[in-house]
Amino acid sequence: MQESLDAIGEALTENGKVIVTGCLGVKEDVIKDVHPSVLAITGPHDTPAVMKAVHAHLPRPHDPYTDLIGVKLTPPHYAYLKIAEGCNHRCTFCIIPSMRGDLVSRPIGEVMQEAENLVKAGVKELLVISQDTSAYGVDIKYRTGFVHGKPTKTRMTDLCKSLGELGAWVRLHYVYPYPHVDEVIPLMAEGKILPYLDVPFQHASPRILKLMKRPASAEKVLERVRAWRAICPEMTIRSTFIVGFPGETEAEFEQLLEFLKEANLDRVGCFEYSPVEGAVANALPDHVPEDVKRERKARFMATQEKISAGRLKAKVGRTLKVLVDEPGVGRSSADAPEIDGVVRFKGGKAGEFRDVRIDRADAHDLHGRLQ
Ligand code: SF4
Numbered sequence: 001m002q003e004s005l006d007a008i009g010e011a012l013t014e015n016g017k018v019i020v021t022g023c024l025g026v027k028e029d030v031i032k033d034v035h036p037s038v039l040a041i042t043g044p045h046d047t048p049a050v051m052k053a054v055h056a057h058l059p060r061p062h063d064p065y066t067d068l069i070g071v072k073l074t075p076p077h078y079a080y081l082k083i084a085e086g087c088n089h090r091c092t093f094c095i096i097p098s099m100r101g102d103l104v105s106r107p108i109g110e111v112m113q114e115a116e117n118l119v120k121a122g123v124k125e126l127l128v129i130s131q132d133t134s135a136y137g138v139d140i141k142y143r144t145g146f147v148h149g150k151p152t153k154t155r156m157t158d159l160c161k162s163l164g165e166l167g168a169w170v171r172l173h174y175v176y177p178y179p180h181v182d183e184v185i186p187l188m189a190e191g192k193i194l195p196y197l198d199v200p201f202q203h204a205s206p207r208i209l210k211l212m213k214r215p216a217s218a219e220k221v222l223e224r225v226r227a228w229r230a231i232c233p234e235m236t237i238r239s240t241f242i243v244g245f246p247g248e249t250e251a252e253f254e255q256l257l258e259f260l261k262e263a264n265l266d267r268v269g270c271f272e273y274s275p276v277e278g279a280v281a282n283a284l285p286d287h288v289p290e291d292v293k294r295e296r297k298a299r300f301m302a303t304q305e306k307i308s309a310g311r312l313k314a315k316v317g318r319t320l321k322v323l324v325d326e327p328g329v330g331r332s333s334a335d336a337p338e339i340d341g342v343v344r345f346k347g348g349k350a351g352e353f354r355d356v357r358i359d360r361a362d363a364h365d366l367h368g369r370l371q
Contacts (some may be wrong), residue, residue: 077351085130092281101152164192204259205252236334238267244293246284
């Protein structure tokens with residue numbers, strides 16, 4: 001909460017005009033108390049209210065084509081494609097389900113229509129998001145919809161196949177390692193969707209995962225990661241982890257470090273556990289002292305940095321296709337915007353695909369020359 005309030009403060013200082021939307025929007029009184037000058041506050045998933053506020057404070061000519069697409073706060077060449085809202089899980093550190101409710105999947109026909117509109121409008125990369133992308137369609141029993149008159153199930157694999165036909169890059173976020181996820185790996189190997197999976201593992205100790213109530217915590221994750229890479233060696237795996245979860249022992253933390261070394265993940269984010277107001281995990285016993293959390297995060301990051309650097313170094317000498325975000329900066333299939341590293345070079349125009357020969361790697365980014 002404090003972090004979000006600070007971010008609002010920063011935005012007000014830098015820009016002066018701020019609209020708050022999303023989960024924090026439900027705490028309108030708290031935001032108003034701290035930042036009375038925000039222009040508007042809306043709850044999650046309330047596009048009409050956001051657009052009303054945007055138009056009220058930033059009038060612009062009516063454009064029937066882009067209005068059809070809805071709110072898009074990204075550069076013109078990539079866009080987030082939200083396929084569902086809410087979540088059926090109850091991870092003990094998370095309050096999203098209590099704010100956004102259970103999973104509600106958007107019908108496949110509607111999602112595909114939006115995706116097509118975006119690609120027609122010039123979007124080159126679609127970032128598929130939801131709280132649990134692998135659960136897409138569970139709530140509506142994978143109901144059959146229609147995509148260009150063809151019966152298509154509201155299901156992750158079918159969605160990926162349909163998106164793979166659009167000719168844009170398709171990147172999957174927030175996928176859990178359920179067995180049916182194996183079905184999309186061949187699509188990655190065939191080049192239909194990007195060989196990239198964002199899988200928030202959060203921990204590796206079965207006891208901690210159980211305390212966290214994580215989805216798919218009992219799946220054989222390492223075996224699965226190896227099998228995915230055997231089918232699609234190009235695959236990039238990104239993940240996030242929490243260290244210092246209540247009750248985490250030194251042995252359990254070391255188990256996590258061992259997992260990191262075995263899994264050889266490309267990109268990893270790490271958070272120290274911090275109690276979110278209203279989260280069930282706050283009531284768990286044996287909270288880890290702050291200095292221990294900090295120390296574990298530092299050890300975690302040191303271990304992962306070596307792994308990530310090694311995986312980046314292996315790309316030196318290769319030629320990679322990149323999507324240029326701005327002159328001199330682009331991203332390969334391994335790099336999602338905002339959260340991963342980038343590829344640096346001289347030249348290029350935003351929104352174009354280029355080949356870059358990689359000359360060197362540092363801890364996070366690659367450097368090379370346009371071909
Ligand atoms: S899967 Fe867990 S962490 Fe993710 S939104 Fe659902 S409850 Fe929260």
